[in-house]
Amino acid sequence: xxxxxxxxxxxxxxxxxxxxxxxxxxxxxxxxxxxxxxxxxxxxxxxxxxxxxxxxxxxxxxxxxxxxxxxxxxxxxxxxxxxxxxxxxxxxxxxxxxxxxxxxxxxxxxxxxxxxxxxxxxxxxxxxxxxxxxxxxxxxxxxxxxxxxxxxxxxxxxxxxxxxxxxxxxxxxxxxxxxxxxxxxxxxxxxxxxxxxxxxxxxxxxxxxxxxxxxxxxxxxxxxxxxxxxxxxxxxxxxxxxxxxxxxxxxxxxxxxxxxxxxxxxxxxxxxxxxxxxxxxxxxxxxxxxxxxxxxxxxxxxxxxxxxxxxxxxxxxxxxxxxxxxxxxxxxxxxxxxxxxxxxxxxxxxxxxxxxxxxxxxxxxxxxxxxxxxxxxxxxxxxxxxxxxxxxxxxxxxxxxxxxxxxxxxxxxxxxxxxxxx
Ligand code: LLP
Numbered sequence: 001x002x003x004x005x006x007x008x009x010x011x012x013x014x015x016x017x018x019x020x021x022x023x024x025x026x027x028x029x030x031x032x033x034x035x036x037x038x039x040x041x042x043x044x045x046x047x048x049x050x051x052x053x054x055x056x057x058x059x060x061x062x063x064x065x066x067x068x069x070x071x072x073x074x075x076x077x078x079x080x081x082x083x084x085x086x087x088x089x090x091x092x093x094x095x096x097x098x099x100x101x102x103x104x105x106x107x108x109x110x111x112x113x114x115x116x117x118x119x120x121x122x123x124x125x126x127x128x129x130x131x132x133x134x135x136x137x138x139x140x141x142x143x144x145x146x147x148x149x150x151x152x153x154x155x156x157x158x159x160x161x162x163x164x165x166x167x168x169x170x171x172x173x174x175x176x177x178x179x180x181x182x183x184x185x186x187x188x189x190x191x192x193x194x195x196x197x198x199x200x201x202x203x204x205x206x207x208x209x210x211x212x213x214x215x216x217x218x219x220x221x222x223x224x225x226x227x228x229x230x231x232x233x234x235x236x237x238x239x240x241x242x243x244x245x246x247x248x249x250x251x252x253x254x255x256x257x258x259x260x261x262x263x264x265x266x267x268x269x270x271x272x273x274x275x276x277x278x279x280x281x282x283x284x285x286x287x288x289x290x291x292x293x294x295x296x297x298x299x300x301x302x303x304x305x306x307x308x309x310x311x312x313x314x315x316x317x318x319x320x321x322x323x324x325x326x327x328x329x330x331x332x333x334x335x336x337x338x339x340x341x342x343x344x345x346x347x348x349x350x351x352x353x354x355x356x357x358x359x360x361x362x363x364x365x366x367x368x369x370x371x372x373x374x375x376x377x378x379x380x381x382x383x384x385x386x387x388x389x390x391x392x393x394x395x396x397x398x399x400x401x402x403x404x405x406x407x408x409x410x411x412x413x414x415x416x417x418x419x420x421x422x
Contacts, residue, residue, distance in 0.1 A: 015397035028307035036284035047258025058277030066402035068092035079275035137190030156201030165200025199237025214264035285373020308343025327366035330359035
């Protein structure tokens with residue numbers, strides 16, 4: 001469910017007409033709904049209320065500080081994967097004991113910053129990382145709380161580029177080696193083992209892979225406890241998928257997911273952490289764009305819009321589907337048109353949809369991409385020297401720009417010429 005609905009014939013974000021935002025900030029732009037963000041966070045929080053837990057928003061999916069603050073104010077922790085995200089979370093006011101540091105390639109400098117600034121835990125992904133973290137912590141006279149990310153060798157049944165839990169993926173340590181790795185960690189004075197971490201992939205639309213992974217984690221918890229380790233926290237990752245089309249998809253709900261967690265690991269008495277990104281932010285955002293031209297090709301019509309693959313890379317990168325709807329509500333019974341919907345960038349990959357049926361639109365009409373809150377703005381670039389597009393946050397009947405569009409001058413001024421070229 002989201003808060004982007006037609007009211008009086010016009011698409012709104014909560015109480016604000018999308019067209020009003022477009023008039024104020026220009027197109028293209030991202031717009032996020034506070035009510036949807038908090039609603040989705042609360043669904044997870046409630047789904048785990050049978051026990052001690054923390055929902056850590058995977059801020060890689062949407063990292064604007066205003067969004068982080070909305071979620072942190074609602075009680076969320078943050079899952080960060082770089083020192084940049086760590087500093088962003090802190091800048092947005094997230095308490096450091098609610099920040100979890102994940103990622104396969106943390107550097108010593110990143111570890112130092114997080115240890116000095118305070119951190120809830122590191123999710124360690126390899127023995128070499130463990131050795132470096134131990135030495136950085138010791139050099140600071142600190143002890144780093146850690147979980148070890150295990151790779152359970154489970155098929156997440158999702159797009160290959162976003163599956164992470166198979167043995168061929170770069171993530172975590174093989175679960176078969178976990179006991180040795182925990183034994184090694186226990187001997188390191190700079191580390192304190194507190195739990196286990198697992199994350200098997202993103203946009204999972206079934207519970208079965210989670211179930212397989214969490215059962216393995218439950219078994220491992222018991223083995224590690226028998227080996228003398230104190231396992232008091234389980235970080236179960238993110239990955240629950242969202243419906244990208246209104247019609248035929250119905251991924252499991254957070255309540256069902258919470259029930260699965262209770263059934264598989266609830267008996268262990270551990271504090272539960274989860275790291276959802278997409279399910280909190282995905283349907284909380286739209287990308288709004290304007291039609292530049294409708295161009296007739298040999299055998300098809302092209303809708304050329306002012307948004308492009310640099311603004312939303314998901315269709316080009318993962319063949320992802322986003323519903324694309326007109327901002328003016330189409331009249332009932334209108335015969336749909338069929339378009340290839342493309343951006344202005346100079347490569348054929350800059351295609352959002354092929355032969356897409358949608359209500360007919362014309363030049364200067366606004367269209368909105370649904371489910372664009374997650375992995376939209378954060379993955380954007382300035383390819384073709386197109387400045388990053390603005391982000392807008394709506395709350396009820398108010399809206400604010402939360403990242404302005406840079407001017408062309410600002411974008412260009414970031415380059416510097418070496419002395420010898422001046
Ligand atoms: N935790 C870890 C360790 C992760 O690697 C990820 C996502 C998450 C949590 C959050 O997963 P989520 O709940 O959002 O599925 N750019 C891709 C998705 C990449 C996901 C990377 N890791 C896309 O646009 O589909």
